[in-house]
Amino acid sequence: MLTAQRKQLILNRLATHGQIVAGELALELGTSEDTIRRDLRELAQQGKLQRVHGGALPASAATGNLRVRQQVSTDEKQALGRFGAQLIKPGQVVMLDGGTTAIQVARQLPPDLRATVITHSPNVAVELAAHRHVDIIVLGGRLFRHSMVNVGASVIEAASRFRADLFFLGVTGVHPEAGLSTGDAEEADVKRALHARAAETVVLASSEKLLSASAFVIAPMKALSLLVVPDGTKPKTVAALRAGGVAVQKAA
Known part of the structure; x- marks a missing residue:
């Protein structure tokens, strides 16, 4: 051959x-x-x-830059964003990662929600600015233009000062054996730091991320409180993901 x-x-x-x-x-x-x-x-x-x-x-198909990812699975990400926004309760302290799905969460928060949101994404912070009752804390560092998030030791150090109720973790790969992964080492470091400061971590994963992997591991699947997948995800895929030790729910 x-x-x-x-x-x-x-x-x-x-x-x-x-x-x-x-x-x-x-x-x-x-x-x-x-x-x-x-x-x-x-x-x-x-x-x-x-x-x-x-x-x-x-390989994950979700490794393009933010502009490219905005054109991928747009309907799924809107549904995932709606589901994620509904998980946030009044008075909570929430960490919101960067990425296109995180932007959807920010857009779809109830206009009267009173909460504190911590993010290292300038784009997410701008979306949150429309919600006048949400206190926004931006973790500063070196801007990683590929994903439009701040990275580096200063972000990790600043995150250590907070304790959040909920963290929405952005990933490019979700696999029962390979775990939760992303395509950049510094991004992975920041994501691990934020995950360590939250009582619960949730991943909202569009279909191109499921059963795929990227180079830098963030955490095993069982570290999640909940994995939310698109409503049209096949039962076989859901079963494979649950085999990784995580609760899986579909975003209707």
Whole structure:
């Protein structure tokens, strides 16, 4: 089998089975495990999959910059944003991550809600400004333009001064084995710090993030209080996600 054919087979298997085990595929194709690992490495460099120990998982399609992500799964993100906004109760202290779904949460808060929202996203802070009864605390640091969030030690240090009731964590990958992940190391550091300061952490995940992985792990699935997925998510996918030890609910 030619290299190009083998790589296409790998991508097809990922699409249908959700993972590749290098040793098993090498045995099936009658080639060496080193050959399969080289294929996986080259495909990972092209952004077409995420390598893990012993094989590969689908790469998240949610790794584009904020402008690109605003065009992806827009209806799903609006529904997820509505669901998330309903989870916030009057008087709570809430941490809201950056990203397109977080912006939807901010937009859909009740106009009379009285709460405190802490965010490291300038875009989210601007959306929250329309809610006159919401106190907004912005954690400052170096602006990571790709995601339009502040990152760095100053953000992590500032977060340590707060204790939130709820944290809406933004991720690019949600996988029962690979956990919750994102595409940048500094972003992952900030997300872990915010998660550590919240009593409960919720992920609102659009479909392109489900059963995929990115390079930098934030936390295992079981660290979540709730994973919210689109209403049209297949039962098989929901069952696979629950196998990661998390409560899963659909956003109607």
